[in-house]
Amino acid sequence: MHEIQTLYSEDQSECYRLLKEQLTALIENEPYPIPNLANASALLNLALNNINWVGFYLLHEDELLLGPFQGKPACIHIPIGRGVCGTAVKEARTLVVPDVHAFPSHIACDNASRSEIVIPLHAEGRIVGVLDIDSPEPDRFNDIDKNELEALVQILEQGCNWSLL
Structure with missing residues (x-):
């Protein structure tokens, strides 16, 4: 098992560089x-500052089903096209939402959440789930977060055998 550094740089680029290195090591041969x-x-x-929930929803039949996460208990089922997660799947793209309360069909699992980023996970040309991160801070996620979190998702997409789900 690899030792995980728990003090991360305030510099976003350095923090994400280390995260990509650590994630690659964690999933190696798994x-x-x-x-x-x-x-x-x-x-x-x-590693990420000012977040209150981070986790995954996995596509199961015609909805997203709660997967591994860190944070308060969350919604278990999310229909495709509903909320930020369901909309990200329907539109097949990353969504950065600066104010979730202004997002049509937002699903409030935690009323403290103010902003959100959702990145679809792909395998064999289809979406298999999403990475969802919430923050109690409005406008928490920027272009660096978007690009670097998409790169982290790519590490997972390539490192996992999605047929094992």
Whole structure:
């Protein structure tokens, strides 16, 4: 098992460089998605400032189903097209929402959440889930977060055998 640094730089680029290095090491030679997603959510929870929920929803039939996460208990089922997560799947793109209360069909699992970023996970040309991160701070996520979190998702997409779900 790799030792995980728990003090992360305030510099976003340095923080994400270290996160990518650590995530790559954590999932090395581990094909199963669930433990990899569990470790990824724990790692992001340790490293990212001003967040109150980080985790994954996995596509199951025609909805998103709660997967590994860190934070308060969350909604278990999210219909495609509903809320930020369901909309990210429907539109097949990353969504950065500076004010979730202004987002149509927002699902409030935690009323303290003010902003959110959702990144779709792909495997074999289809979406298999999303990474969802909430913050109690409005406008918490910027372009650096978007680009670097998409890069972290790519590490998971390539490192997991999604047929094992």
